[in-house]
Amino acid sequence: MKKLFGLIYKNLFLTGRLFTGLGVCALLFLLEFFFPWLGVIPELFFWVLIILLAIDLLMLLKTSKGVFARRITPERLSNSDENELSIYIENRYAFNINVSIIDEIPVQFQKRDVWFETALKPNERKQINYMLRPTRRGEYEFGWIRVFVKSALGLIERRYNFEQTEILAVYPSFLQMRKYELMAISNRLTDIGIKKIRRIGHSLEFEQVKNYVAGDDYRTINWKATARQGNLMVNSFVDEKAQHVYCIIDKSRAMKMPFEGMSLLDYAINASLVLSNVALLKEDKAGLITVAEKIGAVVPSDSKYTQLNKILEVLYKEKTDFLETNLEALYVTARRVIKQRSLIVFFTNYESLSALQRQLPFLKRIAKFHLLLVVFFENTELRALSEQPASNVEGIYIKTIAEKFAYDKKLMVKELASHGIQSILTTPQNLTINTVNRYLEIKAKQKL
Incomplete structure (x- = not known):
């Protein structure tokens, strides 16, 4: 009895239809004072409503397992991509029901509107699909599934709670990696913006x-x-094979800048994963180094089929630090770990020319022994400000400063080129395409 009372108290809810009926009933009793000819109609309406409520209650409570629901998820989620999840729902009642489903998704999404409504016939099963786009790597905890059931009468609603707490890991964008992989295998990279590079002469x-x-x-x-x-x-x-390609990722404070919900570090990680995969498909050897104030992870270059998984597991754990990059430690590590001449793709960000000049001596030393490609980011917010027309003195000042910073970025490209260092200045959304483009161009022109 106590259990039944607890069930009624916690998991039964009155619906808007019932409150509408009670409102009509109260209105009829009020009108009876002014129109005596209504007679027993208000009382009759009230008792009919009570009987329907009792019938509705008995229909919903006659079985303890009227519905079943569970969440269907992938083993892991892909960062910055739309990931498909599903909710399986099954009606075990002997009559038609209307259900509302709440899925308690992780707090990182900051969404409280994951609500689905559907109708089910007796013994009918349905699968409801929806998409989630994470913007941070790490562990995401899913909560319970709440199912609210109404019969055709719709006077009362019963809630079912399905405990399905689970933790899913959000990895770097492996869905994007697979898309590029399929394109590379079928030689259709041009479909997603990869240029065809004219070959000069023949490979050796x-x-x-x-x-x-x-x-x-x-x-x-x-x-x-x-x-x-x-x-x-x-x-x-x-093409020449077994060439060494290293992705070096800067984890310093310069890479914490956000863009469309993701940090620049996450964009660099996604691009590194794609580039490593394309390099392995081209039968080159891919490696990885991460650096901030200290050297982080080091994955020596290799072409084994397990190499991509090693890189993926390392990238999953990387986080942004708040200190400046130690280029001296990077140079020492590169000399110690990278024994052959290699293509080094250094993902970083410079917001001022002075920041580049502080690191330039070490970049020049690395470029003496390897083909160095520095990839840094265009500030799209500053570009948008520089393109806006100024309407007052303050607007002129802001526009001038924005144009100066944008011009400094172009000066950085020229400064690197003057020392024989290749560079890519790109927006975050075009980072992967531009990086893969340059890698294929270097392969085609036999610069490595």
């Missing part, structure tokens, strides 16, 4: 001698093989 790595087909370059004809076979034969070349 010879593959085979094959029969000539229409369209082959006549300059590759192997005349000795042609004389032996009696048919035109051509030499086939492939």
Whole structure:
């Protein structure tokens, strides 16, 4: 009895339809004072409402397990991507019901409107899909699933609580990585903005001698093989393989700047994961180094199939520090770990020319031994300010300062180029495409 009372007290709720009926009933009793001819109509209406309420209550309480619901989630979530989740709902009542579902999603999303409504026939099953886009890596805790059930009468609502607390890890954008992977395998990278790079000459790595087909370059004809076979034969070349590609990620305070809900560090991590995957698909060796005031993770370059998982697990745990980057420690580590000439892609950010000049001596030393590519970010907010027309003196001042900072970014590119260091100045949303573009260009032009 006590358990039943607790159930009624905690999990039964009055609906708007019942309050409407009670309001009509009160109005009829009020009108009876002025219109005696209404007679027993108010009392009859009241008792009919009470009987319907009792029937509705019995219908909802006659079984303890009238509905079943559970959340269907992937093993892990992909940062900055739309991840699909589902709620499976099953009606075990013998009549039609209307259900409202609340899914208690993690607090990181700051959303309280994950509410779904649907109707179910007897023994019907449904799956409701919805999307979540995390913007931070880490652990996300999901809570309970609350299901509110109404019968066709709709006078009262019963709540079912399904405890399904679970913790999902949000990893760097592996969905984006897979998209680029499929494009690279099918040679369709141009569909997502990757440029086709015209090759100058041939790669140095010879593959085979094959029969000539229409369209082959006549300059590759192997005349000795042609004389032996009696048919035109051509030499086939492939891209050089097993070259070393290192992504170095700056974790200092400069990378904590937010853009569309994500920090610059997260954009750099997503781009590093994609670039490492593309490099492995090109049969190069991918490695990773993270740095702030101290050296963080170091993953030596390798081309094994487990290498990408190692990089993914390392990137999942990285966080932004609040001190300045120690380029001296990075140079020492690069000299110790990276033994062969390699492509080093350094993801960082400079907001002033003086910040670049402080680090330039160490960048020049690294560039003596490796092909260094510095990737830093364009401040889109400042660009938007510089493009806005000024309407007063304060607006002119703000516009001038914004244009100065934007111009400093262009000076940084020229400063790096004057010392033989390649660079990419890009917006955060175009970071991955521009980085992969430059990697493919370096491969095509045999600069490494």
